[in-house]
Amino acid sequence: MAVRKLLVTLEDYSEAGRYTCEVTSNIAGPAKTSDIQAQAITISPTSHVFAIGDKQVFTCASYGHTVMSASPTVQWKKNGNLINSSENIYQTAENTFGDKLVRNLFITLQHISEAGEYSCEVPSASGSGVYLMRNMQVQVAANVSTSPAAPIVEFGVQQIFICTSYGFPIPQITWKRGKNNVTATVNIYQTLQEPTPIPNKVIRKLYITLW
Structure with a gap:
């Protein structure tokens, strides 16, 4: 029995994607292969300080998803719940650029209740029900008055x-x-x-x- 390890530390998102282990032997027949998928996910920007009425676009990008995941879905959530689109908060359709999948979230802050923790989730290529997730925070600058x-x-x-x-x-x-x-x-x-x-x-x- 032989073992060979591959250690991957992603230093650039272009390094995400499909990696194949190929095994050959002296016995006649085709080489045997087994695939793994190295994935990465980013959010930009990771936080933003709003005043009421401000607008901001947030971008979630998933890298290395296309080979093993038949229909990956980038999904934006707020406090762990799916976002219901409205006039001031909505997410765009997914766009694919090679092995990069992008989905934007548009926020025009109208109420302080719309501030909080937002997250972007992408299913793992393993199909095991595991999700990759990144968080970002929508903040509201403090307002003060006295009476x-x-x-x-x-x-x-x-x-x-x-x-x-x-x-x-x-x-x-x-x-x-x-x-x-x-x-x-x-x-x-x-x-x-x-x-x-x-x-x-x-x-x-x-x-x-x-x-």
Whole structure:
């Protein structure tokens, strides 16, 4: 029994594809072969920071799929679920360039709920139910507002200020006076950050009583 190993470290995506092991012997007859498939998958860009209304195209490319996989499918997902196409989020048909399969995802961000983890999946050429997957993140730049906008604080009357922010990942709010964090005293203190019913939107309150 003879063994010969092939070690493959893909340094370029052109190196993906079909590799064949061929065996010959002194016995008459054709050579015996066995194939393996080296696959690779990429996403570009791997993340993007959106503001509401921004547009971006993401490209998923699968390399080395065509020989052993009869009908490979590049599929975009969000949080592990298939993407249902809409006017602002949709994926194109697959395009084949040699042994490279490409599918684009178009996103025009209209709601913060559309931010999150997106992934691209391609079935393995082995046909064993294994999928190759790459992830990318759609982020939303933090937006901040405070209320009331122009308060008048009267002596002896407690005033509540609310800082509201949304974004993905979820922003962290801290009240400051000048460059320093507000230190809790009897008459001035901030609450813990609180979630709101709206995903990725948080608030933090500051209480002030002038004595």
